[in-house]
Amino acid sequence: MGRPPADGMRLLHFPARGGNIMDQFVLQLLNGLDKGAAYALIALGLTLVFGTLGVVNFAHGALFMIGAFCAVVFSRLLQLETVTVDPEKLTPWGSPMEIRTPLVQAWLGDFGAFLVEWSVPLSILFAIPVMLFVGIAMERGLIRFFYRRTHAEQILVTFGLAIVLQEIVKANFGANPIPVATPPALSGSADVGTWIGLGSIYYPWWRLIYLGFALVVVGLVISFLRFTTYGMVVRAGMEDRQTVGFLGIDIQRRFTVVFAIAAVVAGVAGVMYTPIVPPNYNIGMDFLVLSFVVVVVGGMGSVSGAVLAGFLLGILQSFAAMNEIKNIIPGIDQVIIYLVAVVVLLTMPRGLLGRKGVMER
Amino acid sequence: MNFDKMNRRIFLRSSVLAGAGLAMPTIFTSRAWSQEFCNAPTGSSVVLGFNVPQTGPYAEEGKDQLKAYQLAVKHLNGEGDAGMLNTFKGSALKGNGILGKKVEYVTGDTQTKSDAARASATRMIERDKAIMVSGGSSSGVAVAVQSLCQDMGVIFMSGLTHSNDTTGKDKKANGFRHFFNAYMSGQAIAPVLADAYGKDRRAYHLTADYTWGWTQEESIKNATEALGWETVAAVRTPLGAADFSQYITPVLNSGADVLILNHYGNDMVNSLRQAVQFGMRDKQANGKNFEIVVPLFSELMAQGAGDAIKGIYGTANWDWQLDNDGTKAFTKSFGEEYGTPPSQAAQTGYVQALLYANACEMAGTFNPEGVVKALEGFEFDGLGNGPTLYRAADHQCFKPVLVVQGKESPRDKYDLLQVVKEVPTDVVTYDPSIFGGELGPVSSKC
CATH class of the missing domain: 3.40.50.2300 (Response regulator)
Structure with a gap:
């Protein structure tokens, strides 16, 4: 994204003073939906795992982080270079200068350049098998040994796992955020205001795409659970695992698949988030606590509750950051989510769409 | 207590117990009393504590700073190519450790959080017997650790901290800042x-x-x-x-x-x-x-x-592409050791370690009283920033400040900034009273 010429040729104009409160409303609503989309995608997997396996998975944020790093790895693979040393030229510290030649562009020409530019959306194809593998390995290798343990023990072991995964990523990729480029065609802003007849209100294309992507993923997961036989059996297992077992169905295997699906959802959410926030090893932890609040507010084990609460809390958080609100209640933007959680739990102890019996035994 | 039942035996027993109880705190600190100052080195080595963020939002700066501290220790002990020891004007360093004692170090992770930073600095001072703590990479952390070091009687050479408060309203006699401020x-x-x-x-x-x-x-x-x-x-x-x-x-x-x-x-x-x-x-x-x-x-x-x-x-505060001898020497040492040019966080950490060691050499002691006197008003050059003064009034370094700009066409991933202007020291010098605060007395007892 280069600097445009400083000759007054810029196309977009901000209002001179004040601006329209409606513009602010639309922008903050979009910010909230966007934030809510990320919360909903992570909370969706969390609540699915809880509803099926009864496990409180604190490593779920790490799955989001691994997904984000799938995008980093994939874009690095596409930008692999051959390195030759030029003994004639020296670095400022006296070592021979390295000459780097990108391989994919050298082999595939324009198509190679296209692949590099669109590496983020393409890395979803890379992330899905990786996340399936990670999800199954995590469930079979560790989580299954903790099904019958207390929630406190589950939290301790999954939190520990999250720290280990973070440290592995930090050791390999460093602690600094790694910038991942938005495809150039989608790096600008869309005039959302014109679409809805409110004049010019610009919003980044990629954030709109993230919102659309989240809605599609949420729709696919809910459809899978509601409209397929496989999903029906999973739902039956969530209601009464023992009876489903008596019918000769290996419900455990299906729950493992659900865990893998939750991992894939978190992973692709991470992939698509990389152009918005450059990933670092801690990115999953940033979302984890908020996503747990989302799950609790939505109702433990309720998929639609997680989605509803995700969007609701995202929107509230955005509006709370408006200067007009912060001038009345300073610091409200940092506590609004927890305040809402307290109010919801006091008035609706099972959360917005919580089911009877979950976490009550 | 029922005084009716008090007799000589009970009175004596109570007095002994009360006396032992009152004396208990001093028993645990008896070693401190025997020292002239906190953590006075007794063997052939001296321990420095490097307290930097290895996790949290400033982790990358912290990691780079830690590399620089390790390089400084190497150079102080006479290993490697000596880096800026070769260009340091005003130096009393001999390349044989500090006052003939081999420099060792311990590290801590501040996590970019004040409470974690204080805990790790406390461990360095109490358990590892660090004579000086350096680090920061966040002003909140630097102010908190500086105050701790003041209380615990060791010197704090702050790392990357840019708040006016560090050498303003929160300044301490035991704390020194090389980095510039807001x-x-x-x-x-x-x-x-x-x-x-x-x-x-x-x-x-x-x-x-x-x-x-x-x-x-x-x-x-x-x-x-x-x-x-x-x-x-x-x-x-x-x-x-x-x-x-x-x-x-x-x-x-x-x-x-x-x-x-x-x-x-x-x-x-x-x-x-x-x-x-x-x-x-x-x-x-x-x-x-x-x-x-x-x-x-x-x-x-x-x-x-x-x-x-x-x-x-x-x-x-500094850029590795500056054209001076100190910068070139440090960039060469750091680049050869780690394969990348040093960041400004690295430079300030390295320089602080050298300045502390030099002050000990000048004072002829590790005693904070002497070290503070040696650093106050110390003028030096050859450490990458040009002629620099450690002002006595607030323990703030004064040197030229760089105005930089992101390059439009970088040569490589390290060539990202260009120095637009080197603003002379007199333009950025101010009256120390504008930010308030008091240095207070030097603290040297644990």
Whole structure:
């Protein structure tokens, strides 16, 4: 994204003073939906795992982080270079200068350049098998040994796992955020205001795409659970695992698949988030606590509750950051989510769409 | 107590127990009483404590700083190519450790959190017997650890801390800062901004909500308003927020035509990239090109921000591409050791370690009383920043400040910033009383 010429040729104009409160409303609503989309995608997997396996998975944020790093790895693979040393030229510290030649562009020409530019959306194809593998390995290798343990023990072991995964990523990729480029065609802003007849209100294309992507993923997961036989059996297992077992169905295997699906959802959410926030090893932890609040507010084990609460809390958080609100209640933007959680739990102890019996035994 | 039953035996027993109880605290500190000063080295080595963020939003700066400390220890012990020991004018260092004792070090992770930093510094001082603690990479952490070191009787050589408070209202006799501060950034960058963007500008500040952010916001506001700029709003943002969109969108309709990001580390990387994504650098406001300014940034942050940093103005304490002997020597040593050029966090850490060691040599003792006297008013050169003074009144270093700009066409991933101006020391020098605070007495007892 280069600097445009400083000759007054810029196309977009901000209002001179004040601006329209409606513009602010639309922008903050979009910010909230966007934030809510990320919360909903992570909370969706969390609540699915809880509803099926009864496990409180604190490593779920790490799955989001691994997904984000799938995008980093994939874009690095596409930008692999051959390195030759030029003994004639020296670095400022006296070592021979390295000459780097990108391989994919050298082999595939324009198509190679296209692949590099669109590496983020393409890395979803890379992330899905990786996340399936990670999800199954995590469930079979560790989580299954903790099904019958207390929630406190589950939290301790999954939190520990999250720290280990973070440290592995930090050791390999460093602690600094790694910038991942938005495809150039989608790096600008869309005039959302014109679409809805409110004049010019610009919003980044990629954030709109993230919102659309989240809605599609949420729709696919809910459809899978509601409209397929496989999903029906999973739902039956969530209601009464023992009876489903008596019918000769290996419900455990299906729950493992659900865990893998939750991992894939978190992973692709991470992939698509990389152009918005450059990933670092801690990115999953940033979302984890908020996503747990989302799950609790939505109702433990309720998929639609997680989605509803995700969007609701995202929107509230955005509006709370408006200067007009912060001038009345300073610091409200940092506590609004927890305040809402307290109010919801006091008035609706099972959360917005919580089911009877979950976490009550 | 029933005094009716008191007899001589009970009275004596009670007195002995009470006496033992009162004496108990001093038994545990008896070793301290036997020392002339806290953690006086008794063997053939001396321990320094390097307390840097290895996790949290400033982790990358911390890691680079730690590498520099390790390099400094190597050079102090006479290993390697001696780096800036060769160029240090005013040096009493001999390359045989400090006062003939081999330098050893312990490290800690501040996690960019004050409580974690204090805990790790306490461990270094109490368990590892560190005679000096250095580090920071966050002003909140630096102020907290500086105060701890004052209380515990050891010297604190702060690392990357830019808040006016560190050597202002929170200054301590045992604390010394080589890095520049927010006031200096404001004085250095404001005239450059006025030249580049004009004097009729409306600025909107987004500020990290802790001591450094507050003082930088104040300093930049004061400096730009003195030139005729108007401040539309100054909004505080939580440290470590990943998505700043809800703070950025209000800027679009505020009537501002400049966004000033008082963010550092990962926060700055995220907020700058997101501001660019919202099209701020492609737009106009009030008939002028919309501009973004990042008053403090570094090469490491520029790497994280990618293309978004191009053309952005900021200030820096030091840059590896400066053309002086000290910089060249340090860049060569660091580059050969680690394969990358050093960051400004690395340079300030390295220099602080050398300056502490040199002060001990000059004083002929590790006693903080002597070390403080040696550092106060110390003038030196050859450590990368040109002629520098450690001012006695507030323990702040005074040297030229760099105004830098993100390069439009970088040669490689390390060649991201260009030095636009080296602002002379006298322009950024100020009266120490403007920030208040008292150094107080030097503390040397554990």
